[in-house]
Protein backbone atom coordinates (compact mmCIF):
# COMPACT_ATOMS: atom_id res chain seq x y z
CA UNK A 577 0.00 0.00 0.00
CA UNK A 578 1.45 3.36 -1.00
CA UNK A 579 1.15 6.45 1.14
CA UNK A 580 0.70 9.49 -1.02
CA UNK A 581 0.13 12.86 0.50
CA UNK A 582 -3.15 14.35 -0.64
CA UNK A 583 -4.59 10.92 -1.36
CA UNK A 584 -6.13 10.09 1.96
CA UNK A 585 -7.80 7.00 0.49
CA UNK A 586 -4.40 5.34 0.39
CA UNK A 587 -4.12 5.84 4.16
CA UNK A 588 -7.40 4.24 5.07
CA UNK A 589 -8.05 0.73 6.33
CA UNK A 590 -8.44 -1.08 2.98
CA UNK A 591 -11.81 -2.64 3.80
CA UNK A 592 -13.43 0.80 4.01
CA UNK A 593 -13.26 1.52 0.28
CA UNK A 594 -13.30 -2.10 -0.97
CA UNK A 595 -16.45 -3.69 -2.34
CA UNK A 596 -18.49 -5.75 0.06
CA UNK A 597 -17.23 -9.33 0.45
CA UNK A 598 -19.27 -12.53 0.13
CA UNK A 599 -19.27 -13.07 3.89
CA UNK A 600 -18.82 -10.86 6.91
CA UNK A 601 -18.96 -10.91 10.66
CA UNK A 602 -19.59 -7.95 12.88
CA UNK A 603 -18.03 -8.27 16.33
CA UNK A 604 -18.57 -5.87 19.20
CA UNK A 605 -16.42 -5.90 22.28
CA UNK A 606 -16.79 -4.35 25.70
CA UNK A 607 -14.06 -3.59 28.18
CA UNK A 608 -13.60 -6.29 30.78
CA UNK A 609 -13.90 -4.79 34.25
CA UNK A 610 -10.78 -4.75 36.44
CA UNK A 611 -8.39 -5.70 33.65
CA UNK A 612 -5.26 -3.97 32.35
CA UNK A 613 -5.69 -0.87 30.17
CA UNK A 614 -6.78 -1.46 26.58
CA UNK A 615 -3.71 0.01 24.92
CA UNK A 616 -1.64 -3.18 24.47
CA UNK A 617 -4.58 -5.14 23.11
CA UNK A 618 -5.36 -2.35 20.63
CA UNK A 619 -1.73 -2.23 19.49
CA UNK A 620 -1.93 -5.96 18.77
CA UNK A 621 -5.13 -5.43 16.80
CA UNK A 622 -3.41 -2.61 14.90
CA UNK A 623 -0.74 -4.97 13.55
CA UNK A 624 -1.05 -5.90 9.86
CA UNK A 625 -3.36 -8.79 8.98
CA UNK A 626 -1.98 -9.96 5.62
CA UNK A 627 -4.67 -11.62 3.57
CA UNK A 628 -7.22 -11.09 6.32
CA UNK A 629 -8.69 -7.67 5.77
CA UNK A 630 -10.65 -6.41 8.70
CA UNK A 631 -11.91 -2.97 9.62
CA UNK A 632 -12.01 -1.87 13.22
CA UNK A 633 -13.30 1.19 15.00
CA UNK A 634 -13.37 2.59 18.52
CA UNK A 635 -16.43 3.92 20.30
CA UNK A 636 -16.31 7.15 22.26
CA UNK A 637 -16.18 5.43 25.68
CA UNK A 638 -12.97 3.64 24.73
CA UNK A 639 -11.41 6.81 23.33
CA UNK A 640 -12.26 8.61 26.57
CA UNK A 641 -10.77 5.80 28.67
CA UNK A 642 -7.53 6.30 26.76
CA UNK A 643 -7.59 9.95 27.81
CA UNK A 644 -7.82 10.97 24.17
CA UNK A 645 -10.16 12.94 21.98
CA UNK A 646 -11.14 12.26 18.39
CA UNK A 647 -12.61 15.47 17.00
CA UNK A 648 -16.01 14.67 15.53
CA UNK A 649 -16.58 11.36 17.37
CA UNK A 650 -19.69 11.39 19.53
CA UNK A 651 -22.40 9.06 20.84
CA UNK A 652 -25.12 7.85 18.53
CA UNK A 653 -28.25 9.95 19.19
CA UNK A 654 -31.36 7.98 20.13
CA UNK A 655 -34.48 9.33 18.44
CA UNK A 656 -38.00 8.36 17.54
CA UNK A 657 -40.77 8.94 15.04
CA UNK A 658 -44.43 7.99 14.73
CA UNK A 659 -44.67 4.40 16.00
CA UNK A 660 -40.96 3.60 16.06
CA UNK A 661 -37.78 4.36 17.94
CA UNK A 662 -34.21 4.53 16.78
CA UNK A 663 -32.08 3.19 19.63
CA UNK A 664 -28.58 4.15 20.64
CA UNK A 665 -26.56 1.11 21.73
CA UNK A 666 -22.95 2.25 22.10
CA UNK A 667 -20.12 -0.29 22.07
CA UNK A 668 -16.45 0.03 22.96
CA UNK A 669 -14.90 -1.62 19.95
CA UNK A 670 -16.26 -2.78 16.58
CA UNK A 671 -14.55 -5.25 14.27
CA UNK A 672 -15.85 -5.99 10.78
CA UNK A 673 -14.42 -9.28 9.52
CA UNK A 674 -14.60 -9.80 5.77
CA UNK A 675 -13.95 -12.89 3.66
CA UNK A 676 -14.91 -14.85 0.58
CA UNK A 677 -14.95 -17.98 2.76
CA UNK A 678 -17.37 -18.26 5.64
CA UNK A 679 -15.15 -20.78 7.42
CA UNK A 680 -12.31 -18.25 7.58
CA UNK A 681 -14.51 -15.98 9.64
CA UNK A 682 -14.80 -18.61 12.34
CA UNK A 683 -11.02 -18.79 12.64
CA UNK A 684 -10.69 -15.01 12.39
CA UNK A 685 -13.21 -14.52 15.19
CA UNK A 686 -11.13 -16.78 17.46
CA UNK A 687 -7.93 -15.03 16.48
CA UNK A 688 -9.31 -11.54 17.14
CA UNK A 689 -10.86 -12.69 20.41
CA UNK A 690 -7.48 -14.02 21.56
CA UNK A 691 -5.72 -10.86 20.39
CA UNK A 692 -7.98 -8.79 22.61
CA UNK A 693 -8.40 -11.26 25.48
CA UNK A 694 -7.52 -9.93 28.87
CA UNK A 695 -8.84 -6.47 28.14
CA UNK A 696 -11.98 -6.99 26.06
CA UNK A 697 -14.93 -9.38 26.11
CA UNK A 698 -16.82 -10.34 22.98
CA UNK A 699 -20.31 -8.94 23.35
CA UNK A 700 -22.01 -9.45 19.99
CA UNK A 701 -21.57 -11.51 16.83
CA UNK A 702 -23.70 -10.86 13.74
CA UNK A 703 -23.21 -12.84 10.54
CA UNK A 704 -23.56 -10.96 7.28
CA UNK A 705 -23.48 -12.04 3.66
CA UNK A 706 -23.87 -10.74 0.15
CA UNK A 707 -27.25 -11.52 -1.39
CA UNK A 708 -27.02 -12.11 -5.14
CA UNK A 709 -25.43 -9.02 -6.73
CA UNK A 710 -25.54 -6.91 -3.58
CA UNK A 711 -29.25 -6.77 -2.87
CA UNK A 712 -31.07 -6.09 0.34
CA UNK A 713 -33.13 -9.16 1.32
CA UNK A 714 -36.23 -7.36 0.03
CA UNK A 715 -34.71 -7.81 -3.44
CA UNK A 716 -33.80 -4.14 -3.99
CA UNK A 717 -30.27 -3.27 -5.03
CA UNK A 718 -28.47 -1.50 -2.20
CA UNK A 719 -25.60 0.87 -2.90
CA UNK A 720 -26.53 2.09 -6.40
CA UNK A 721 -26.07 5.77 -5.59
CA UNK A 722 -22.85 5.29 -3.65
CA UNK A 723 -20.11 7.71 -4.68
CA UNK A 724 -17.39 5.98 -6.71
CA UNK A 725 -13.59 6.32 -7.02
CA UNK A 726 -12.19 9.62 -5.78
CA UNK A 727 -15.68 10.76 -4.75
CA UNK A 728 -15.99 7.68 -2.51
CA UNK A 729 -12.71 8.51 -0.77
CA UNK A 730 -13.76 12.14 -0.41
CA UNK A 731 -17.05 11.12 1.22
CA UNK A 732 -15.67 8.41 3.47
CA UNK A 733 -12.13 9.39 4.47
CA UNK A 734 -10.93 12.30 6.59
CA UNK A 735 -8.43 14.58 4.84
CA UNK A 736 -6.75 17.90 5.57
CA UNK A 737 -7.09 17.47 9.35
CA UNK A 738 -3.50 16.47 10.07
CA UNK A 739 -1.56 13.28 10.85
CA UNK A 740 -3.34 10.70 12.95
CA UNK A 741 -6.75 11.83 11.73
CA UNK A 742 -6.22 11.95 7.94
CA UNK A 743 -7.05 8.59 6.42
CA UNK A 744 -9.44 7.69 9.22
CA UNK A 745 -13.20 7.25 8.86
CA UNK A 746 -16.27 7.53 11.00
CA UNK A 747 -18.64 4.57 10.87
CA UNK A 748 -22.36 4.57 11.64
CA UNK A 749 -23.63 1.03 12.26
CA UNK A 750 -27.22 -0.11 12.75
CA UNK A 751 -28.67 -3.61 12.73
CA UNK A 752 -32.13 -3.52 11.17
CA UNK A 753 -34.59 -6.42 11.42
CA UNK A 754 -37.11 -6.81 8.60
CA UNK A 755 -40.70 -7.99 8.90
CA UNK A 756 -40.89 -9.99 5.67
CA UNK A 757 -44.54 -11.00 6.09
CA UNK A 758 -45.42 -7.35 6.29
CA UNK A 759 -43.27 -6.41 3.31
CA UNK A 760 -44.71 -9.20 1.19
CA UNK A 761 -48.25 -8.10 2.10
CA UNK A 762 -47.66 -4.94 0.03
CA UNK A 763 -48.27 -4.92 -3.72
CA UNK A 764 -45.16 -4.63 -5.84
CA UNK A 765 -46.18 -1.06 -6.70
CA UNK A 766 -46.37 -0.17 -2.98
CA UNK A 767 -43.01 -1.86 -2.37
CA UNK A 768 -41.50 0.27 -5.15
CA UNK A 769 -43.04 3.36 -3.57
CA UNK A 770 -41.56 2.46 -0.19
CA UNK A 771 -38.06 2.35 -1.63
CA UNK A 772 -38.57 4.92 -4.39
CA UNK A 773 -37.09 2.63 -7.06
CA UNK A 774 -38.49 -0.09 -9.27
CA UNK A 775 -37.36 -3.53 -8.14
CA UNK A 776 -37.61 -4.91 -11.69
CA UNK A 777 -34.98 -2.63 -13.24
CA UNK A 778 -33.70 -0.48 -10.33
CA UNK A 779 -34.85 2.74 -12.03
CA UNK A 780 -35.65 5.61 -9.65
CA UNK A 781 -39.34 6.54 -9.65
CA UNK A 782 -40.08 10.01 -10.98
CA UNK A 783 -43.34 10.17 -9.06
CA UNK A 784 -42.09 8.58 -5.81
CA UNK A 785 -43.79 9.84 -2.65
CA UNK A 786 -41.98 12.24 -0.31
CA UNK A 787 -41.80 9.42 2.23
CA UNK A 788 -40.05 7.01 -0.18
CA UNK A 789 -36.64 6.03 1.14
CA UNK A 790 -34.61 7.54 -1.71
CA UNK A 791 -36.61 10.77 -1.51
CA UNK A 792 -35.79 10.98 2.20
CA UNK A 793 -32.10 10.32 1.62
CA UNK A 794 -31.42 12.27 -1.59
CA UNK A 795 -27.71 13.02 -1.21
CA UNK A 796 -27.54 16.02 -3.54
CA UNK A 797 -30.55 17.80 -2.04
CA UNK A 798 -28.80 19.64 0.83
CA UNK A 799 -26.16 22.31 0.38
CA UNK A 800 -23.44 21.10 0.75
CA UNK A 801 -24.44 17.64 -0.53
CA UNK A 802 -24.50 14.84 2.08
CA UNK A 803 -22.69 11.93 0.45
CA UNK A 804 -22.20 8.70 2.36
CA UNK A 805 -20.30 5.55 1.49
CA UNK A 806 -22.74 2.77 2.37
CA UNK A 807 -21.32 -0.70 2.85
CA UNK A 808 -24.39 -2.47 4.22
CA UNK A 809 -24.94 -6.24 4.05
CA UNK A 810 -27.83 -8.56 4.81
CA UNK A 811 -27.61 -10.50 8.08
CA UNK A 812 -29.49 -13.52 9.40
CA UNK A 813 -29.63 -15.79 12.40
CA UNK A 814 -31.84 -18.84 12.88
CA UNK A 815 -35.02 -16.80 13.33
CA UNK A 816 -34.60 -13.27 12.06
CA UNK A 817 -32.94 -11.38 9.22
CA UNK A 818 -32.45 -7.88 7.92
CA UNK A 819 -29.70 -5.44 7.04
CA UNK A 820 -26.57 -4.39 8.86
CA UNK A 821 -26.44 -0.78 7.73
CA UNK A 822 -22.88 0.55 7.69
CA UNK A 823 -21.99 4.00 6.42
CA UNK A 824 -18.49 5.46 6.36
CA UNK A 825 -18.04 9.21 6.42
CA UNK A 826 -15.35 11.85 6.73
CA UNK A 827 -17.64 13.03 9.52
CA UNK A 828 -20.90 11.80 11.04
CA UNK A 829 -22.83 14.82 9.80
CA UNK A 830 -24.13 13.35 6.52
CA UNK A 831 -25.43 10.22 8.28
CA UNK A 832 -27.16 12.30 10.96
CA UNK A 833 -28.73 14.49 8.28
CA UNK A 834 -30.21 11.47 6.49
CA UNK A 835 -31.33 9.76 9.69
CA UNK A 836 -33.18 12.85 10.86
CA UNK A 837 -34.86 13.09 7.44
CA UNK A 838 -35.84 9.41 7.77
CA UNK A 839 -37.46 9.96 11.18
CA UNK A 840 -39.21 13.08 9.89
CA UNK A 841 -37.66 15.22 12.63
CA UNK A 842 -38.20 18.50 10.77
CA UNK A 843 -41.16 17.89 8.44
CA UNK A 844 -42.97 14.99 10.19
CA UNK A 845 -42.65 12.82 7.09
CA UNK A 846 -41.29 9.47 8.27
CA UNK A 847 -39.46 7.20 5.85
CA UNK A 848 -41.72 4.45 4.49
CA UNK A 849 -38.96 1.95 5.35
CA UNK A 850 -40.34 2.01 8.89
CA UNK A 851 -43.46 0.31 7.56
CA UNK A 852 -41.58 -2.99 7.53
CA UNK A 853 -38.21 -2.69 9.25
CA UNK A 854 -36.77 -1.42 12.55
CA UNK A 855 -33.27 -0.65 13.82
CA UNK A 856 -32.35 -2.74 16.89
CA UNK A 857 -28.95 -1.13 17.43
CA UNK A 858 -27.15 2.11 16.63
CA UNK A 859 -23.54 3.05 17.32
CA UNK A 860 -20.73 5.26 16.06
CA UNK A 861 -17.08 4.29 15.73
CA UNK A 862 -13.84 5.95 14.69
CA UNK A 863 -11.78 3.76 12.35
CA UNK A 864 -8.09 4.75 12.64
CA UNK A 865 -5.97 5.36 9.53
CA UNK A 866 -3.03 3.24 8.41
CA UNK A 867 0.61 4.20 8.64
CA UNK A 868 3.43 1.98 7.39
CA UNK A 869 0.96 -0.86 6.89
CA UNK A 870 -0.48 -0.90 10.41
CA UNK A 871 -3.29 1.03 12.03
CA UNK A 872 -2.04 4.35 13.40
CA UNK A 873 -3.21 4.88 16.98
CA UNK A 874 -1.12 8.04 17.35
CA UNK A 875 -4.18 10.22 17.92
CA UNK A 876 -4.99 8.16 21.00
CA UNK A 877 -1.86 9.38 22.81
Ligand code: HEM
Pocket residue numbers: 712716717718719720721722750752771773789790793794795796804819821831832834835838849853
Ligand atom coordinates in the same frame (compact mmCIF):
# COMPACT_ATOMS: atom_id res chain seq x y z
C1 HEM B 1 -33.12 -1.38 6.57
C2 HEM B 1 -32.50 -0.26 6.30
C3 HEM B 1 -32.24 0.24 4.92
C4 HEM B 1 -32.51 -0.33 3.70
C5 HEM B 1 -33.18 -1.67 3.40
C6 HEM B 1 -32.03 0.59 2.69
C7 HEM B 1 -32.14 0.37 1.33
C8 HEM B 1 -31.80 1.30 0.36
C9 HEM B 1 -32.02 1.12 -1.06
C10 HEM B 1 -32.64 -0.10 -1.69
C11 HEM B 1 -31.57 2.24 -1.67
C12 HEM B 1 -31.63 2.56 -3.20
C13 HEM B 1 -30.41 2.18 -3.97
C14 HEM B 1 -29.15 2.87 -3.54
O1 HEM B 1 -28.85 3.98 -3.97
O2 HEM B 1 -28.46 2.28 -2.73
C15 HEM B 1 -31.05 3.13 -0.66
C16 HEM B 1 -30.50 4.36 -0.89
C17 HEM B 1 -29.97 5.16 0.09
N1 HEM B 1 -29.99 4.96 1.45
FE1 HEM B 1 -30.80 3.35 2.38
N2 HEM B 1 -31.51 1.70 3.30
C18 HEM B 1 -31.60 1.52 4.66
C19 HEM B 1 -31.19 2.39 5.66
C20 HEM B 1 -30.59 3.59 5.43
C21 HEM B 1 -30.13 4.49 6.46
C22 HEM B 1 -30.23 4.24 7.97
C23 HEM B 1 -29.55 5.56 5.82
C24 HEM B 1 -28.89 6.79 6.41
C25 HEM B 1 -29.23 7.32 7.58
C26 HEM B 1 -29.66 5.33 4.39
C27 HEM B 1 -29.17 6.16 3.43
C28 HEM B 1 -29.33 5.98 2.07
C29 HEM B 1 -28.83 6.91 1.06
C30 HEM B 1 -28.00 8.16 1.32
C31 HEM B 1 -29.23 6.40 -0.19
C32 HEM B 1 -28.97 7.01 -1.58
C33 HEM B 1 -30.10 7.95 -1.94
C34 HEM B 1 -29.84 8.64 -3.26
O3 HEM B 1 -28.92 9.47 -3.33
O4 HEM B 1 -30.57 8.35 -4.23
N3 HEM B 1 -30.30 4.13 4.19
N4 HEM B 1 -31.20 2.53 0.58
